[in-house]
Amino acid sequence: MIALVDCDSFYASCERIFRPDLAHKPVVVLSNNDGCVIARSKEAKALDINMGVPWFKVKKRYLAKGGVVFSSNFALYGDISRRVMAVLKMMSPRTEIYSIDEAFLELSGISKHIGCEKMGITIKSTINKWTKIPVRIGIGPTKTLAKVASYQIKKYDLPSRVLVLNDKHSIEKALKETPIIKVWGVGSRLAKKLVVENVETAWDLSRLPPEYIKQKFSVVLERTLRELNGEQCLEIEDIQPTKKQIMVSRSFAHKVNDLSMLHAIINDFVARAAEKLRSEQQKCSSVSVFIRNSYFRKEEYECGFNNFILPYPSDDTRDFLKVVNKMLPLMYKSNVQYSKAGVMLSSFSNSSTVQDVVFPELHQKCNSALMKTMDKLNYYGYPVYLASQNAGRFNPIQRKMVSPKYTTNWNDLPLVR
DNA sequence: TCTGGGGTCCTAGGACCC
DNA sequence: TCTGGGGTCCTAGGACCC
Numbered sequence: 001m002i003a004l005v006d007c008d009s010f011y012a013s014c015e016r017i018f019r020p021d022l023a024h025k026p027v028v029v030l031s032n033n034d035g036c037v038i039a040r041s042k043e044a045k046a047l048d049i050n051m052g053v054p055w056f057k058v059k060k061r062y063l064a065k066g067g068v069v070f071s072s073n074f075a076l077y078g079d080i081s082r083r084v085m086a087v088l089k090m091m092s093p094r095t096e097i098y099s100i101d102e103a104f105l106e107l108s109g110i111s112k113h114i115g116c117e118k119m120g121i122t123i124k125s126t127i128n129k130w131t132k133i134p135v136r137i138g139i140g141p142t143k144t145l146a147k148v149a150s151y152q153i154k155k156y157d158l159p160s161r162v163l164v165l166n167d168k169h170s171i172e173k174a175l176k177e178t179p180i181i182k183v184w185g186v187g188s189r190l191a192k193k194l195v196v197e198n199v200e201t202a203w204d205l206s207r208l209p210p211e212y213i214k215q216k217f218s219v220v221l222e223r224t225l226r227e228l229n230g231e232q233c234l235e236i237e238d239i240q241p242t243k244k245q246i247m248v249s250r251s252f253a254h255k256v257n258d259l260s261m262l263h264a265i266i267n268d269f270v271a272r273a274a275e276k277l278r279s280e281q282q283k284c285s286s287v288s289v290f291i292r293n294s295y296f297r298k299e300e301y302e303c304g305f306n307n308f309i310l311p312y313p314s315d316d317t318r319d320f321l322k323v324v325n326k327m328l329p330l331m332y333k334s335n336v337q338y339s340k341a342g343v344m345l346s347s348f349s350n351s352s353t354v355q356d357v358v359f360p361e362l363h364q365k366c367n368s369a370l371m372k373t374m375d376k377l378n379y380y381g382y383p384v385y386l387a388s389q390n391a392g393r394f395n396p397i398q399r400k401m402v403s404p405k406y407t408t409n410w411n412d413l414p415l416v417r
Numbered sequence: 418t419c420t421g422g423g424g425t426c427c428t429a430g431g432a433c434c435c
Numbered sequence: 436t437c438t439g440g441g442g443t444c445c446t447a448g449g450a451c452c453c
Contacts, residue, residue, distance in 0.1 A: 031421035038421070054420040072421085099424095099453045187451050218427065220451080247423055296420060342422090425452075434443075 001116050001139055001166065002236065003105040004146035005088060005123065008134040008161075010101035011039035014080045015070050017132045018406045018414050026067040030055050033253045033398045034071055042157075043067075071399035079407045083131050091123050094238045104143055104236050120162035140165040143234045144227035147184040148174050148202060175203035175228060185224040190217070202228055242348070243280055248273045249342025253398035255293075256338045262291060263328060264390035269343040270324050271389055274317040275375055277345055283313035286347035287320050289327050294339040304331030313349045316371055320345070321388060381409070 007013060011029040016022050026044035028037050037053050047065055049058055055069075063069070081100045089095045094106035111119040120137040127135050138149030139162070149163045152174050165171050181191040183202045199205050205213075206228040214222035223233040248269040256262055266289060277284055287310065292303035306327040310319065324343065377384045385391040404412035 033419085033421080035420050052421085056419040059419090102453075185451065189450065218450085220427065241425095243424085245424075249422065251421065253419090294420085340421095423453090425450100427450080428448090430446090432443100432445085435441090 001107040001111060001141060001164075002143055002146045003092075003107050003116075003120060003123070004098075004138045004143070004150050005103050005105060005127070005135050006138070006150050007084065007101040008136060009039055009041045010081075010133070011070075011072065011077055012041040012044070013133050014077050015073075015403055016041075017080065018403075022068055026062070026065070027070070028062070028067065029070045029072055030401075031072060033251055034400055035251065038072065069401055071402040073399075073403050073405065075405045075408045076403065080131065080133065084127060084133055084135075087127055087130055088123070091126065094236050096236045096238050097240070104146065106236050106238075107139065116164045116166065117162060120164065121160065124161055134161070136161040138163055138165075140171070141230045142227040142232045143236075144184050144224055145171065145230065148178055148228075151178060151182050171230070172203065175206055176201055178202040180205060183224060183228070185220060190221065193217075242282060242350075244348060245344060245346040246273050246276045246280070246284075247342060247344045248276070249290075249340065249344075250397055251340045252338070252396040254396070256396065257334070257336070259329065259332050259334075261394065262332065262338060262341065263325060263388070264393065265396050266291075266324060266328060266341055266343060267321055267386070267388045268390040269341065270320045271317050271386065273343050273345050274315060274320055274371075275378070277348075278315050278371060278375060280348075282348040282350060283315045284345040284348050285310045285313040286345070287323055288344040288346070289324050289331070289342070290344075291328075291331055291338050291341045293336050297337075297339075299337070302333065302336045304333070306331050309347070313347075315368070317374075317386060321386065325388070 009027075012027040015027055015029065024043065025041075026047055026049075027041040028044045028049055029039040030036065031038045034055055037049055037051065037055060037058070040049050040051065044062070044067060047062060047067060049062055049067075077100060085095070085097050085103060088103050088105060092105040092107065092110060096104040098104055105123075107116055107119055114122075116139045120139055124135055124137055127133055136150055136153040138146045138151070138153060140146040140149050145165050149165045152158070153161060153163050155177070165174055178201055180186055180194050180199055180201055181188065183205065186194070194205065199208070205225055208225065210222050210225050213225050226233050250269070252265075256265070286307060288305065288307040290303060290305040293299065293301065295301060308323040308327060310323065314320070374384050383391075404414075406412055406414055
């Protein structure tokens with residue numbers, strides 16, 4: 001049996017850990033630049049605040065009803081997530097961290113003795129006791145059915161927060177109550193096409209022949225169908241696969257037209273991306289940059305994109321800066337008001353097994369000791385920058401209502417008086 | 418005024434190989 | 436008029452996830 005452990009309104013719950021006064025108040029968390037609503041507590045959902053809605057559209061109405069709002073604080077959420085996952089790893093020998101707020105656990109074996117439901121309740125109360133994060137736990141014979149169980153808990157707001165789907169009857173009932181759009185792996189486009197075929201619920205999908213779905217749609221949907229019928233097609237991936245690409249991109253709070261400012265901002269993105277790359281112990285040989293204006297403005301949509309293949313894989317920030325700073329002026333248009341930019345690294349190879357180059361004297365020697373030292377200093381809160389970086393000279397991101405970094409910064413430690 | 422950020426997998430088609 | 440068979444690799448685009 002597989003359990004899906006899913007944190008309830010995760011970002012909002014993180015904000016509540018150190019603010020017990022917010023326990024029963026509506027809480028929402030906003031995206032970067034305080035743009036959209038990306039997390040809502042139960043109370044905020046009850047006020048009809050939808051996921052992804054632009055903040056400026058609901059701000060007045062929400063605040064008037066006594067709602068509380070936070071800018072996103074990913075330093076906090078990331079740290080709380082690590083703690084939750086660490087507890088889960090103690091509870092099962094096979095745990096797959098699926099996202100910042102979700103994990104799949106293998107229960108077979110452990111649950112034989114005490115039963116799945118009891119096991120679920122133990123996990124739930126341990127997480128809550130040790131981290132203060134409320135979770136719900138859906139349990140089923142496959143990942144997709146565990147997801148269905150989790151959806152049921154949410155839909156009916158089950159007070160136990162644990163639901164096991166293990167017999168034919170309970171599975172059939174749950175599938176009939178799950179609209180097709182709520183099935184894991186079915187998004188809005190597929191749902192539309194399926195509804196045309198009279199597939200309106202998870203149950204309808206599960207009744208179709210797998211071969212037909214494979215031929216008419218895809219192997220992906222075929223697997224979903226089989227999983228709904230209890231046939232395990234998706235394994236628990238408890239060994240984290242290495243990343244295949246790394247992206248750093250941001251929207252700006254204010255439009256940017258100045259090329260030198262764009263350079264500085266993008267150089268920050270490059271430094272951050274390279275740091276992530278090194279922490280993954282990888283080297284990369286493909287670097288891309290894009291700059292664009294807003295979809296939502298009246299002027300024509302402009303998006304500049306450029307890609308550069310390095311002659312040899314590298315993880316040195318300076319190698320990437322060199323090529324990015326060559327590409328940027330080629331894409332820049334002086335009449336465009338830019339509102340978003342990003343850097344992407346791809347084509348990775350393991351840093352310990354990089355192929356040698358034919359003419360090494362043509363290439364700057366990778367100074368990995370320097371990069372390692374910089375990473376360490378930055379990690380421990382003594383920031384160092386390369387001269388071309390923005391280094392906080394101007395801040396393209398706006399977060400007006402951000403909470404303290406309670407758990408990751410000494411200066412932000414909560415005080416008890 | 419104000420609309421997020423970061424990923425994955427699969428498929429089809431083109432280029433190329435023998 | 437008639438134009439092989441089998442393969443790999445890469446890329447773009449489409450779909451999905453949180």
